[in-house]
Amino acid sequence: MRKNENTGDSFWALKIIASLLFLIFTINICIPGNKAVNKTEESTNTASQGAENMNFINTQGVKEPERESTTEEKKTEPEQHAEPFASGEFRTPEDVLQFEKEYLAEFASVSPVGTVEEVFFKTSGATDIVNGLSIKNATATKKPDFEALLEEGPVLSVKDKSQPTVLIFHTHTTESYLLSDNGVFYDGFETRSFDAEKNMIRIGDEISRVLTENGIGVIHDENIYDESYNGAYSRSRVTVEKYLEEYPTIEIVLDVHRDAIYYSDTSHCKPTAEIDGKKAAQIMIITGAEEGYITDFPYWEDNLRFALCFQKTAEESFPGLMKPLYFCQRKYNMDTAKCSLLLEIGTDANTLEEALYSAHLTGKILTEIINESMG
Missing domain, CATH: 1.10.287 (Helix Hairpins)
Incomplete structure (x- = not known):
């Protein structure tokens, strides 16, 4: 044991x-x-x-x-x-960068048929310089007191900016842009597109986004009116009048386009400014007058006041963004509201990225104008 x-x-x-x-x-x-x-x-x-x-x-x-x-x-x-933009800043969207890659790949083995001339317009063609603002008066008889109209300011009476305040539409909806800033263009690349990610709808979306971020009610009409070029303004007018009747709080009406400037078949112009170190497509305001064959335009002077205010605000905030304001014998549906403008954001030789940046700045300009009008 x-x-x-x-x-x-x-x-x-x-x-x-x-x-x-x-x-x-x-x-x-x-x-x-x-x-x-x-x-x-x-x-x-x-x-x-x-x-x-x-x-x-x-x-x-x-x-x-x-x-x-x-x-x-x-x-x-x-x-x-x-990916998303932080409020107050612009970043090139990823899909736009991808569009550029695809564009360059598509035309990599193709010889260009023309060049893109980058031009900065400051006073070119201006007939009047008022408080540093360039204006091209293309009317035959109208000689407004631009300085007095600028002093008076726009006819805005926004009480609740969260209500629909701005209407954006595009009479020439399919207008579009180049997809790369490589200084040339190619045969076969169309500067009209039914793709809403590449045409004027995309530009309107960016303006709308900035306004919405700043608490401003906006309606962005995405209808296409230029499947047939003729009659586009008549078709867009029907929609504008419908929205104005449905939403009486709308005070600002913008028809957003892009321009086209050709020096020749092989030389196209892109109006460009550098804003905070980044290329932006220059913007031209078109505002009309009742003159000659243009009749029934009671708000033309009110439109001009708003145009001058926009030009002034833009020049103070983003010097160089604006081309000379174009005051002409036209109506372009601007008789529908007292603060109605046609905006030309760049040309078909600007890039989508440059146009989007300018659209972003447009949203900021409108925000400042609306906030100031509310005191």
Whole structure:
């Protein structure tokens, strides 16, 4: 019996010693593991700092709701903010960059048929310079007191800007742009498109987006009126009148186009300005007058006041963005409202990216005008 008890005691003693050795070995192995934990904490801290930076950016516009602070979520946050535009800034959309790649690939083996001439228009063709604003008076008989009209300001009486305040439409909806700033154009590339991501609807979308971000009610009509070029203005007029009747709070009506300037069949012009280090398509306002065969245009002078206000606000905020204001013997459905304009954003030789940037700035200009009108 004693022999068996000693054998049992030795067995348990050995087992205890083995357990102690295993425990010591485990502790030694786990000590470096603490560094891995620290790396995780460091990663979490870095992600949190990134999130704080993101929140700082967002406070310039719309702040994101509170989110659970997990390392996994924080890692994805920068990607979530890479595509949308933060309020107040413009970033070239990813699809526009992709359009350019596809365009260059399509014409990679094709010889260009013409060149694009980049031109900055400041006072070219201007008949009047009023308080630093360039105006081209193309009427035969009208000689308005531009300075007095500028001083009077636009006829705006916005009470609740969250209600539909701005109507945007496109009589020549399918007008479009080049997709790359490579200085040439190719045979076979059409500067009219039924693709809403590439034509004037896309430009109107950007103006609308900026207005909406700033709490301004906007209606963007996306109907296509120029499947047949003839009669486009008559067709768009029907829609404008319908919206004005349905939403009496609308005060600003914008027909947004792009222009075309050809020096020759092989030389096209792109009016371009550099705004904050980025190329923008220059914008031309067209505002009309009741003169000669243009009749029944009671609001032409009110339109002119609004046009001058727009030109002034743009020049103060984004010097160089505007071409000379074009005052002419035309109506173009601008008789439908007291603050109605036709905007030409660039030409068919500007790029979609440049036009979108100008549309973004247009939204900012309108926001400033509307906010000022409300006091």
